[in-house]
Amino acid sequence: MPYSIDIDQLRTFLAVAELGSFTKAGDAVHKTQSAVSMQMKKLEERIAQPIFVKDGRNSRITEHGRRLIEYARRMVALNDETLSAFHEPEIAGRIRLGLPDDYAERLLPQVLAAFNRLNPGINLDVECSSSNEIGRRIQKGDLDIGIVTSEDCSSVPGQIVRREPLQWVGSREHIVHDQRPLRLAVGPTTCSWRRDGVAALDHENIPHQVVFTSASAAALAGAVNAGLAIAILPASALRQGHRVLGEKEGLPPLPPCDITIIRAQVAIEPVHDALCHHIEASIGNVTMEYNPTEVEVVE
Template sequence: MNALLDLDQLRSFIAIAETGSFTKAAEQVNKTQSAVSMQMRRLEERVGQTIFVRDGRQSRVTDTGVRLLDYARRMLSLNAETIAAFSTDAMAGTVRLGLPDDYAPRLLPTVLASFATTHPNIEIEVVCEQSSCIHRRIQEGRLDLGIVTHGDSTHEKNGRIIRSEPLLWVSSAHHSVHCQSTVPLALGTKSCCWRSSATTALSKAGKNYRIAYVSSSAAAASGAVVAGLAVAVLPESALMSDMRVLSHREGFPELPHCNIALIRSDAAQDRIHNALAAHIVNALDNVSGIMAAE
């Protein structure tokens, strides 16, 4: 392999690996799908090996692709760092970002890994708390940006909705706790809008339930689910491989969608805040596509 690797091709390659889709990656790097496909063919020619295989509707990275992915991220990071080192206009500083731990496992890698590659001199401090706490911290100026659940009536008018996901009933893939005559639930505190949606839906459906676990931590609820101790309500982005989704076939009524919003402090108006806010919107926004389809 004597030819030099193309950084733009590597950027597209990383986007495909992270999204699992040529279509989503093309949107992320602002190219057509055919252009991205051509880039990957040329990258495979340079590497001399296959880096993607089809897995249903998804594109899965091969073992060779996994090896290349690490190099690609390091090359783009070093490139950005080099540009920043010699730029008199490079952005630097700290942004304080808050989000619930319901979203952290899936959204943080998607948002922060790619942002760090293009903005190596911007440090991001992350706080994981309930949406209501993040709203309060934003209002008090203790956080700059927040990714929150948009459903709390107190804050309904605040923020920009950037993502809409199904809210789902989940149980363990290896247990049958959902078959109990009185279903044990793992839910948030009384202020949680998902808890209200869940109990209201079950009451209307005439399904017996009891609240067995209460926690503001999604990790605690997920742990109870995976252990086969309870059924929980989670957004699609928080699903884990050892969970199963329950539907009306198991007697669980449909739940409303979960809207995710971006909020920001009035004082967070610097370029670094604008850069991260724009990156979050570009990385997570699926509302435009939904509206267009409707």
């Protein structure tokens, strides 16, 4: 069984996936088209799965290739971050970071701890607030970088780094989801998860009632486990005692949730780049805005 994957092959693969052409990818990574094709063949041999499938004279990315994109992006980013740590002067400074408490609790503790270990010269000041409030503070210059839910902070442009399915979540010990009106534990009215859930229920004419409101993810999880209501949460927010509810329980599908990095206009120093790249490499699973399984790869 092979124990390593060539980073250069992964970098070329990402270029093919993002540019949709072996020729364009070759130009981007300074290789001939035949060299690109050879690298992709070797990469397929290494992972023992096809990443492209013939479609006439062209090729398309397979489901295995689509899965590989996320791993490739993370491995290339970590490779580049590692080399930068040893080849570039140590950077120092202070970063004011804002993020909602649910991200602070479930996604970023280990990520930020690792960043501190890798960058001892950078001081992080972390503030937890709602995505909407973080966006306002970014615009005012009170924060340098924010990690937010995209739909809750549309006024500030940013980079989507993670996409998760939203899910109806109930308790394994209770059947509150069978009751009507459906009892909901949700965030405040500014919360996009709440809006998406309520809109989906309204569309299906499912009677519902908000019985528990909190901006705290921990409080919502507690309400679910106590059997007070069901909640609308991203997949990574599920906790012990939770169960995912869906069509089988008569509940409508929900849209995905996007997590975005936003930056103040003055946050353009190497310290800010270092944190953004680290977060993207650690939690990111989004590499492009289109569906890579539908990309035509021109040879």
